[in-house]
Each structure stands twice: as structure tokens, then as C-alpha cells.
Amino acid sequence: MTFVNRKAELHWLEEAYKSGRAQLLVLYGRRRVGKTELLRVFCREKRHVFFVADLAPDREQLAAFSQRLWEQAYGQAETGFSFPSWEAAFRFMGGLARQERLIVVLDEFPYLMETNPAIPSILQKVWDEELRNTGILCILCGSYVGVMEREVLGYKSALYGRRTGQYLIEPLHFHDMAGFFPGRDPIWQVEAYAVLGGVPAYLLEFIDEDDLFAGIARRVLRRGTFLYEEPRFLLMQELREPANYFAVLRAIAHGKTRLNEITQAAGLHDRSAASRYLDILRDMGLIKRLVPVTEKQPQKSRRGIYRLQDQFLRFWFRFVYPNRSDLEEGEAERVLETRIKPHFPEFVGPAFKEVCRQHLRLLGRRGKLPFYPYRLGSWWDGQNELDLLAISEDEAAIMVGECKWWAKPVGANVLSELQQKAKAVLPHFQRPPHVYYALFARNGFTEELREMAAERHDLLLIEASKFHSSGDL
Template identity: 30%
Template structure:
């Protein structure tokens, strides 16, 4: 389930949410169910994606408690939570509720006679404050949910911890959630809509730069729109400036995920962002085994993806690794790699580096753009890339439609003049021989086609 949301403020005006009707309808449906039977929904998504804004929008006209789990003493947190309960529910609380066990138990008891939504944001932080809270919640939930009318929304931005809390069989809350929402980035069509609203004269270079830097992450879109930054030069001026949120963003997003071993993870991601995409290349440079790190980056943290040639067997050793998040890919390629220049404030130097490498770096992003665009069109049963042993006969896009027996081969270049469909057709001969009963189509895609 994919949900993203943004609220953009310009000239002190609150602007519209984009493309969120279905998601808000879903959250309203969950709220209605909770009137009859308690609901526990966990919401996960990377930082800056718009989780809190979405939930606030969905439940702004409903009775709602909002608990933010800051990294502080449990007793202090509970004081804040009790004040929120008093303010929002207009109830008298007798005695002191100094533990979250007592706060949650009180709310579960109250929800038997009063319907409300409880949102707990950064829910994974209880892990460091008091891990027994999850067991306490389980006991209270199991014993009281059948009589409860609570709409419980548990929201978190550390993907690995949130997934473990609810999906690991040994965790207390395993199997308790009645719903799961994974918030992701804006789609390409939504990014276009935003650009049309705020920068009507945008060109395709602007669209590529906007997609390359933000990746559709709501907060990044908001920041660039507020600064009216749409061209690559203007975007870089915002990103590479004193006190820019973007400079420490990669570290802020990932440091809690990786813990003490973040140095090795950061080094691996920096190499992948610099086009060292095979395990062999990474191990050769780092002079250590990285299989475990790569596995956790893919399966536990969800930051990289393993890419095989389309139609290759899952056991194929022909594997490349890509960073899934556009901004993190940019951050590790330039800001982390040249962090010494960042630390001394030499942003002009870094801008020169980025401008020097921009055409090369943006090429694969352009390929990703077209693949994502074709996926969202919904016309194909399988889409991917293709290459043969030794990276021979690389094909940027292969899209299969099993219903009408057609296959598309695509060549992607920034400049249309560099596309040769004859060369593309030659590279597809071996693959096309396996699809002799399919109608083949050869296309060239460039910035002009965005």
C-alpha cells in the first residue's frame, strides 16, 4: 500500500494536498471500523515522507490524541501525554500516570465508553526508552480490545525497527496489528502536477533535476518549492548552503537505522552511488567481506535493491546493487564523498564537481525515470533492464506484455542524437530469439520525451 502526502506553505498560505483522496478515504474507513471494533494500524515510511501530515489531515475533524515519542525520560513523556488527554478528551484524571503502561491502560479502559483516535508518532523510540512498553501494550490490548472502540495508529520512521516490532514472530506486538501502511514517495505524475502549479514554465531539464534531488520525498519538495528552486543551479544553491537541512540529511535519516556500524554501511553506499555496483568491486576496494552488510541493506533496511537482468533466474550471480532513494543516492555520491569540502564550507568547489559529473550521474536517473513512468502506466507484465555476461549487450529498458504478446526494447540517452535503434536491435538479438512469437518494438527515449 503506497501513500504519500505533502502540505506546502507559500507566502503563509496552506496549499493543497496532492493526490491523496484514496488514502484519506482508507484512513477514514479504518476509523469507522474502530467504532465497532478496536483497530491497530502501523504506519511506516522514511523520514520526511509526510506521515504525520497525512494523519493530521485525515483525522483533523475527528477526536484525536497525538503522542510524540521524544527521546526523553518516560515519566516526562507521560506528563505530556496526560496533558494531551485532558486537553483533547476533556476528562478528569485522578492520581498520577507516570508510566506508559498506566497511560495506555487508562486509555484502553476509557475507549470502552468513548471513541477516539490515538496516534503515537516515532513509536520505535520506546525501544530505547523502555522496551518493556511493547509487552505492556500487548497485555492491555489482548485483554481489552474486544470491548474497546479505539483507533490506534502507531507511526514510525525507522523502517527496520518498525518492521521488527510488528512482523518478527518473537516480538510482543507480532500479529496484533489489523492494518499496515507503507508511505512512499510522490509518483512522477504528482511531481509534474506540482511543477505545473508552482513553475509553469519548467522544462524537462528542470523536471529531471527536481526528480533527481527530491525523489518525490515530500519535505524536499516542500523546501525547494518554498525557495522557488527548480533549475539544477538554483537547487544546488539551496542544497549547498550554510545551515541547509540537506547537508546532514543522509546521516540524520540513516544513523538510527545503522547504529554503531554506520561507518561500513556508509562506505558501501558511497561506493554504490559512485557506480561500484557489484559485490566484487565493493569488496576489492574495502578489502573486507560485505555480503552481510549488503543483505541487511536490502532486506532489513530496504535502502538498496538487488538488480538482475530481466528474466534471469533468482539464483543468477549476475547482480548489481542500486540505492533506491534518489536523494540518498545523490547525498552519498556528492555530499558524503566530499564531506571535507562541506565541513569547511567550500560549496563552490562541490558545485563544480557536481556540474562536472552531472550528465554522467543523471543518465541512470533518467533511465529510472522512464522505467518508473512505464510501471505507473500499468501496460506491462514485466519491466526491467538486461545485460549479458561481462556487461555485454546492455539494454536500458525491456518491457513485456504477455497479454498482447509484445515486447519493447528501449535505449535511453540524455541527447536524442546519441540514440541508434539499429545498434539497439543488434544488442537484442539473443534475447529476442527467446521471444520469437512476440511483436518487438524498438524505441529511443531522451530528455525530450519526459
């Protein structure tokens, strides 16, 4: 399997490498997003030490790290060897980097901190005394976004002020699907994205599956397969009491979006407990908090709602978890035919909106929209909802969008409804902006609507079947 995209991330790493200066980089992102693979690709052909921490006792980890360093220095392992302390190991690492560029990756860094909480301060001390004057490029990597942000990057961390760069690795985008599934038709790709999202480890599971439903039956609905077990595993690996987190995720998956509703649906006693679980799930990159795109201070907004971040979790909670009794009995085919297929188009709808949002962002970057979408997201108030709303930097222009994953072509009535809905957002702007419209459809548009679009400059029609299957949309 070839390595897909990550061009921006690799460019960032290469620039740091080429700088020649000592660098302490922090790279983080949710589990399975592709951090380790990215670092392996980056380190290839470069002088490096790659150390993956785990939860083994501190002494064992130090010995394992010492041996990696020894191998780098002398070209062979020295069984049983260990530096007497982390400080000695880090100083030796500095020695190795004095003459020549050396990359040292400390993967799963939070595990290392858990077994030995003094590691950041030891590293900081050696950094200040020695490493910062060497050719070291040290990369601290971790999946627990919250720990990395607070305890490695945060101002209370011993390493605060030492890091020279940080990067949050996000799931891949829809247009990267073509890298995993070249030549597949774009509708298939949207559907596969709706099931799997942009997490490489999940996409790889479907690499040989031409028929999406057959793939679902084989790779998701079978007991014991990676994806069947994955959500439970994600939580159990990271958390000591996964049950409440599980209940919170399930509540969100079932459409509960606000703190009160989630607290109640998850059977929790108080909002503060629910709020803590929500924060941690956000830290893990599993849920997100959305606000209407017109909100100027998203953090403080009282209109925030929670949604699952991950498409695959959405699929799992919608179709796997509720059917687990049947699936445990090996009834994958029946579940697929009677419980999944009939609801699948309606399930793809929200994922299609996300794909359209990404598409609009890409068009904006390529200068193919009437203005650059400075802010882009969705919008809602009590009564109205816009699937997409893009706003120019000076707020003189907006684009409102509607996405329809329908079997039939989209007609002029959808445009009139959108025009009507768009009126509700206008009071949020100081001066009335120029309004553009974008309609996205699974199966094209009526003749009437296409003729209208040909005559107006403010209407964009985009059909999913024409999404470029080469990946550049």
C-alpha cells in the same frame, strides 16, 4: 504548501476508519518520506491523540503520553500528571474509545520500544483484553523499516496477529513533482527529480527556486544547510557506528554494485560484515537490491546488484562529498561551475531511466500500452543491458525500452541497436514473445524515426519535453 498526492494511503486509512471496528495499523517508511504529515492530514477534524515518542527515559514518555490522553478526555492539560503504568494508560485509552471512534497515533514507535522493550507485549495484553472491542484506531508508525517489519509485524512480535493492516510509505513519484513545482517545464522537473528524488522534505527545500543550479548552490552546497548535512545526519540519527555504513553507501554511489566489490571498496574485512551493513541500509530504505526483471525468484537470484534508493543520496555522494574541502571553504559557485555543470547531463541519465520506468507503469495502469506490464524493470546479462523491460502476465508480449538524456534528437540507429539488444532477452521466455519497442528522449526524435513510428504499431516514442506538466503525464 499544499499536501501532495498520497491518495492511495489516505484512502486506505479512511477505509479503516469507516469500518468502525477496532484497528491496529502499522505505517512505516524511511525518514522524511512524509509519514507524520500523512497522519496529520488524516487526523484533521477527527477525534485523535497524536503522540510522538523520542529517546527520553520511559517515565517521561509515559507522562507525556498520559497528558495527551488527559487532554483528549478533559480538554486541557494536567501538568505533572502521569498514569502509573503503560498498561493503565492503554486501558484508559480503551475507555476513551468505547463510546466514540478515537484515533491514537504512536509515532516513532521504535523509539518507544527501545526505551521500554515491554511496550509491545503490554499493548498486546490490553488489546486482547479490552481494546479490540472498542472503537479504537491505533496507528503504530516508525521510520526504521527493519524494526517495524521484524519487531512489530514479524511472527516473533507480541503484536503478531493483532495488526489489522500495514502500509509501507514510499517516496513520491516523478508525476507528483508537478504538485511541488506547478507550471515548471518538464525538463526542469526531471532534472530536479534527479537531484532530489521523491522525498517531500527534500523537494520542499526547492519550492522557491526557479533556477535549479542556483537552488543547488544555495540549498545543497552551503555548509550548515539541511541538505548539505542530511546524509550524515540520516546515518547518525539511526546508527551507533555510522562510519562503515557511510563507506558502504559511498562505494555503491561510486558504482560498486556487487557484494565483493562493495566489501573491498568500503575497506571492510569480510563479506558477512558488508552483508549485514547492506541489510540494514535496505531496512532504512536507503539502498535497494535490483535483479533482472526476468528473474522468477528475486530473493534467491544470484544476479542481484545494489543501488542507492534515493536520488538525493546519489547527488550528494557524486557532487557534495568529493568536493567537501572546497565547500567547507565556501566555494559553492566554483564547485557548481567546474565540477557539477559539465557533468550534470550525464548524471541525470540514470534518474531519467527511473522516470521513464514510472511513466511506463502509469501508461500501463491507464490502459495506454498494448498490454498491462505485469512485471516492469530493467534487464541485464554479462553483455547486454536493457533500460526497460516490461512483460505481460502470460509472457506472450514484452516491451523493451531505451532512454536517452541527450541534447540531440534520437535517431533510427538507436532503434536498431535496441532491436539487436532485445534478441538477447528472448531465450528467457518459453515461447518467443511479441516484442514492442519504447524510446524515450530528452529532446525528441529525428524526422526519419518519427516517420517510421507512424507506420508501425510496435514502436512508442515519448519525449520528456512533452511530459505533461500538470502532473498526469
